[in-house]
Amino acid sequence: MPYDEYYxxxxxxxxxxxxxxxxxxxxxxxxxxxxxxxxxxxFGEGSLLAAAKRAGWDAEGVEVSHGAIDHARAAGLxxxxxxxxxxxxxxxxxxxVLASELIEHLPDPRALIIEVARILRPGxxxxxxxxNGSGVSAxxxxxxxxxxxxxxxxxxxxxxxVRQLLAEGGFRDIRIAxxxxxxxxxxxxxxxxxxxxxxxxxxDAPAGFDRVRSGYKLNESLTTNPxxxxxxxxxxxxxxxxxxxxxxKITAIK
Numbered sequence: 001m002p003y004d005e006y007y008x009x010x011x012x013x014x015x016x017x018x019x020x021x022x023x024x025x026x027x028x029x030x031x032x033x034x035x036x037x038x039x040x041x042x043f044g045e046g047s048l049l050a051a052a053k054r055a056g057w058d059a060e061g062v063e064v065s066h067g068a069i070d071h072a073r074a075a076g077l078x079x080x081x082x083x084x085x086x087x088x089x090x091x092x093x094x095x096x097v098l099a100s101e102l103i104e105h106l107p108d109p110r111a112l113i114i115e116v117a118r119i120l121r122p123g124x125x126x127x128x129x130x131x132n133g134s135g136v137s138a139x140x141x142x143x144x145x146x147x148x149x150x151x152x153x154x155x156x157x158x159x160x161x162v163r164q165l166l167a168e169g170g171f172r173d174i175r176i177a178x179x180x181x182x183x184x185x186x187x188x189x190x191x192x193x194x195x196x197x198x199x200x201x202x203x204d205a206p207a208g209f210d211r212v213r214s215g216y217k218l219n220e221s222l223t224t225n226p227x228x229x230x231x232x233x234x235x236x237x238x239x240x241x242x243x244x245x246x247x248x249k250i251t252a253i254k
Contacts, residue, residue: 023055039097127251133156135244162248
């Protein structure tokens with residue numbers, strides 16, 4: 001899928017409440033800081049990369065979208081336009097490599113994992129997220145789940161599939177947790193069925209539904225008040241225990 005037109009002004013910004021969560025994520029990388037070098041592959045709108053830079057990392061990014069590259073350079077970020085292999089980084093030169101919502105886009109995720117292992121120093125961290133093909137939305141919404149959207153998304157992983165992929169790539173201490181569920185999408189799906197709307201074809205979003213914006217709306221409602229934080233904590237604890245969260249959070253050590 002060509003990505004030059006993938007990013008626009010509408011999706012190159014994130015809500016302000018997300019910034020605190022990004023800081024918390026980046027703070028968790030501090031124990032791996034030796035060379036002080038961090039790389040994000042497919043950084044998109046660049047907020048996680050910017051958070052790493054603010055935390056003092058020598059942060060770099062790789063992205064195939066020219067729009068995202070221009071946006072990142074305007075923000076003063078150090079970025080390369082192209083694939084990870086085209087960037088041709090030195091062997092074992094990074095403490096941390098990030099790939100948020102990326103591997104599901106790739107025709108050959110194994111090749112990326114092998115290259116990540118090459119450029120990470122021994123003991124370095126690979127941190128990634130990807131949709132959970134065995135999560136609650138996949139099980140309840142099925143082929144109408146908006147994550148199933150070829151040619152944008154070419155892969156859909158289970159936790160065991162990700163674990164096998166990383167182990168074959170030479171990683172150890174692989175930890176995978178599932179969290180999050182977009183209840184708005186599930187509600188919208190069943191409401192549409194009750195109203196006898198046209199059943200969306202595989203890869204189509206339900207009419208009038210925006211998965212990303214609705215996800216932001218849900219997160220904001222839960223994180224901006226004390227009761228919502230408790231609800232979110234309890235829900236994510238249950239989703240981690242049952243492994244039914246819609247997103248897989250992945251950490252692995254080189």
